[in-house]
Amino acid sequence: MRSPSPDHAAAPAPGHAMPIRGVQPSFDDLGTPLRDVTFCVVDLETTGGAPGASGITEIGAVKVRGGELVGEFQTLVNPAEPIPPFIAVLTGITDLMVASSPRIDSVLPAFLEFARGCVMVAHNAPFDMGFLKHDSQAHGYDWPDFVVVDTALLARRVITPDEAPNCKLSTLSKLFRATTTPNHRALSDARATVDVLHGLFERVGSLGVQTLEDLQTYSARVAPQVRAKRHLAESLPHAPGVYLFTDDRGEVLYVGKSKDLRTRVRSYFTASETRTRIGEMIGIATGVRGIECGTSLEAEIRELRLIAEHKPRYNRRSKFPERQHWLKVTVEPFPRLSMVKQIRDDEAGYLGPFSSRKTAERAMAALHEAFPIRQCTVRMSKTPQVSPCVLAEMGRCVAPCDGRISADSYGEFVAALRSALTVDPAPVVEALDRRIDVLSADERFEDAAMHRDRLSAFVRSSAKMQRMSSLTGCAEICAARRTDDGGWELHVIRRGRLAAAGISPRGTDPRKYLEMLRASAETVLPGIGPVASASPEEIELVLRWLDSPGVRLVEMDGTWTCPVSGAGRHVSRLDNSHSEEHHHPGERRRRMRPIGAARVS
Template sequence: MGTRLEGGQRMTTAHHRVPRAVQGTFDELGPPLHEVTFVVVDLETTGNSPPGAGITEIGAVKVRGGQVLGEFHTLVDPGTPIPPFITVLTGITDQMVAGAPGIADVLPRFLEFAGGSVLVAHNAPFDVGFLKHACAQHGYAWPGSPVLDTVQLARKLLTRDEVPNYKLATLARYFRSASVPAHRALADARATVDVLHGLFERVAGFGVQTLDELIEFSAAVSSEQRRKRYLADGLPQAPGVYLFTDERGEVLYVGKSSNLRNRVRQYFTGSENRPRIREMIALAERVVPIVCATPLEAEVRELRLIAEHKPRYNRRSRFPERALWVKLTVEPFPRLSIVRRVATDGATYLGPFPGRRLAEQAIHAVHEAFPLRQCTLRLRPGRPVSPCALAGMGRCNAPCAGQESPQEYARHVAAVREAMTGDIRPLVERLLGRIERLSAAQRYEEAATHRDRLAVFVRAAARMQRVAALSGCRQLVAAAPAFDGGWEIAVVRYGRLAGATRVPPGAAPGPYLDAVLATAETVLPGPGPTPAASVEETECVLRWLEQPGVRLIEVDGTWCSPVHGAGSRWEWLRNAYATPFQPSRD
């Protein structure tokens, strides 16, 4: 009932009016990306999350249309000591931040710099979480600017065939960034700018031209994720562990959180873009919550459940039994060997190592420093055999041929055992001397090889000595301040978390302490340096104990580290790779 017009259009009568499609204006589509101002920010902190951790450095770069408009950088005094492992990672020391402003002074300057811009960060929930907490703590309103996460965007745009992971260093190499990420705020922010621009080139192929389109593209939620949102219904808002299971009850994935409901809900939003996790969600039919008294208990339970169920969608901590140890054997002429299990034979162990290559590097470091035999023969005093080529090269004193008595050989064994468990100085000094001689002779590749071997040994020994110190205590009881003003109490026996409880704000801690001690797990020590728990579990407990404000209630045993142990070499380890071996330019 209409008349066809020229050009194929059709005019309808008033009684049969069809709504016309109207193209939106550019204002309705949002500003094009080249007109948007982005502030790319990166933080260095003393830990993983506030309030237990503070900010030590802020770096930010303001860009628009591919041009840098300005930079913001400052160290921040966190008000608490910086943990040693953070210093090794970032290079930021207590001395460096001693004269720096506090976050209360830095925050208004940063908010002014970033005002009205889109915030960008690599793993944005981490950086934005710290900034929001600082704003709330010091009475500043969070600006509510749009936030773009380059990790989330990269997961949508890059396949695993292109990049093995979505770490900043990996993406910076892929996009050939001029800045190298170095766990320092400004350098990492500059690298993130290059990654952001590389991702913009990719996303343009999907027709994304405006800020609104970019945000919508980045936060797209699959239909499968939306359909499974009901799995988060009824979960408690408490710390604990959650298990995704399929229709047969098989555990697909294990995770932890300080708020179970909020964390599980995130799996059904646009923030979850990991392909393997989306695949897991498609198979999941139930989420089983396990409420824990404290976040520490949740972290430990997660490790234990992953090791027990070995969920196919968890990548880490699934096979602790596959780790390797370097063993100093117990025999008339001991030697070093690589084993998978710690036995009850009184041997000395170093590890665990994730792979054979690293274990072999640690062994090579020992053999360079001490003339320990490298053969696998079962030697007995008084039964000499023909010496091998190493004896002719002067790298073995040939105890096999009777050229060295068990008593003389025992001195080398004692030095190796001491390097593994206590005084590392003789081993380090001998290897550093060799490295210096090789470098002076311009044999830089060989020097770097010996340096790498020494670094592997130092890391393994430092880790083992820290863990063994706590594992040697029959019982340790400590309390840490909770976020709400209460206390978290942990009972640790032989390095294993045996009990945990939470004291509400204002409550007397005595009854809670008595109750957790009475109900704590009975722990019987086994063999080796970690007699009752995995190394990962004991390290979790150590990180908790090293938090600011933790108070020791009881220590049954000696909890200390060797004065001249491997931990005293953290500064060398941090600087070992700072200056590569290279010829002089004089």
């Protein structure tokens, strides 16, 4: 059980990064020697090349350890469909041969038991693993998270064109003088693959590849200097948290999160890391420090806060949460919409925050479509006498500038606009729907799509603000969710900000842990606007966790609710409309159905 402390408190001070040299590796860092790994080399024969559309006709597997044979597995499988003639000619397996053979749902339990605890090996592994995994899931069997070695991929890294023209199993079998000739029968091909695997081990062994981890790293051509930095994860625990890569000056290069800190950081030095920017970062990094967290939500939020604090050059997202855009209904005799970067305590109406200026401009255009308020930026008194602009002539502005509308009548438009921002967006939705209908009827599909994008920007931002405002309006929410081991993960949320997080172990009273968390939780004072206490990304993470299955509200100080007529009810229809256009793009040219319109079947 813990409460959040300053994010840098658990990390060493800059300049104390872990050194590159002079570190005694642990046995975990040494990896698993290849001689101690049990490999299950598998090969399949099928009726075609697509899992689900084709069936398995034969499974052959050979289990080896330390170069010695441990066991073999072979069975024909009834694919429940005719075997194509060319497949029968290629493999020699006919419909008559598999007629009395078991179906795949009967074969899988025995095969999975045979392969339990092994590293899977196959020549062109995605093909064989794809069939096995698909059929396991289709028949309700849990597919183990096997480590997989692809001998075809490894051979492409090792064999030169001068040695072999290609990396087919038949070609490699000749190159390595396999004792079994592959003949498109599963067990024979698996036996040949064993010999190819051992031949490849001899090649890479002379290059320093002695462990399973080295083998995975070598297959991706990871530079030796990168592989040598694997010890940087030595001091990290197998626990959820946040990790920070630093350079020799202590500058934070990259911030990430994981459910298992040590395993995740070690993966940066293996075959699983292929991003160019991250590879560059690894080359510069000289240390890694970790902050252990009690829950996954705490880790996600700490990551956001650390990125915002350090602004690491190799993180792409959430580096500048302070760069926000808002739409404001100005406070003046004849208010208008204005784009601003912060909220003030001036009793003005606001909509946002928007992640980009472009999105804010689209939402503003949607509001101007529904409410003909002025768009000019000139200062106006209560009795203005200014010549109207072209918008007044087009009927898109009520033109208070020349006195044709009173301040009270103009105020009715502004009041309706404020209501659309915070309570009911229906006037905006209806206005844009009508406009889209007219444009679609005139076959002006590009203009209709532009108005739909404007409507989407407004509806989504309004729904987001209503959700955030409801949460940040609550002084405190205490919530809990069962952990996999029977304990409880506990969170104290104050005004939308995660103030404390911890785990109540199984068999203990979670209420006592919760009270301790509340006593030590961060104090969060009320502020101005829905994101005064935390970034929008943090509030969204908290909302997502609160909405997740199994979460229970324990205590709440405030009212957490959204208006029934709010923008949230329009978002799902908007998503459905966009989904239909994605799957049926022709529909977009034939019609542009308003998101607020009911479907008629």
